[in-house]
Amino acid sequence: MMFIICRQLSKAGVFFLVFIASIAAATEHPLRNESLAQTEQGRQLLKYLVSCALPETDGVFVVVDGKRYVFPGNLGWVPDWIDRPMTVAEKRRMSACIAAHTNFFGKTVRISVRSDNPAAPKGFQTTAAERKNYSFFEAGFFGNLFVSNPVSYVCLGNDFAEREKHLENLYRVCSLEHKNVTGFSRCNFKIVGLCKDKPFVQDGVDYSREILKVYLPAPSRSNAK
């Protein structure tokens, strides 16, 4: 029966079936540390943590007050965290991912997250269409949020006159300078200069292998330098 159905499906249909099958095959693991899952804010952060860490084939779940919450994986940036503690490098990877996904306004924005690390998982691979549609280099994000005194840095991507206006229009202002605090972005990330200058060593720590870069749609009229 399945054979007959498949014969009648287009290539797209077969692809869709495979896609659905792959979703159905995702394994949901019970969350070990449930403290963050107790609040809505914590679950929101947990959603991004799991999304960054695990691939699409894995996820975690937790039951809070009788309600089951599922957090699916996506990028697969720190997949081994599923069954062991994070290493220091993995903490930096995760921190970069969380910072890259942080918006000032809490408003949904589509971003293209990329890594220069050749070992980056397929979650960071881009198609030609994505590179074309998301050609504006917003910023690079790095740091370590998993320590007693978290640090988060941002280096600036495209540098042109209307950068601020463009990013404000896109509701992505975490790389724009804070109105009142010199040297920090509006999301309290420390601004460390232009990414092209590779300011990836901060306070003696080299974050060059963990940094994540975010690309956005380009301005409608190109005026980049």
Added chain:
Amino acid sequence: MISKVKLSTGLLLVALTQSHAYADISVNGLPLNGLQLNGLELNGLPLNGLNINGLPLNGLNYNGARLNGLDLNGMKTLNNVETSVESVTVNPLVSLADESLAK
């Protein structure tokens, strides 16, 4: 890969903290004046350098979030902070990372 994100700074930073109420303003055996409290530095730094877990307080006032009992929307001054602090923060991400994600 294109991601849809709406994680707000306020949520991130509030989630990074966990309040523990204290009966007085002495924490970990240290008085607040001029001393560090898990990175919460008060008189030791100017307002612009005021940190919670290393993150500056200024601007941490999004979404009407309250943190450590301080109304950050009001952009309290250093003196306000000193007199109204009721808690310190710990970073729950530390313990989260120090064990496996799944059981």
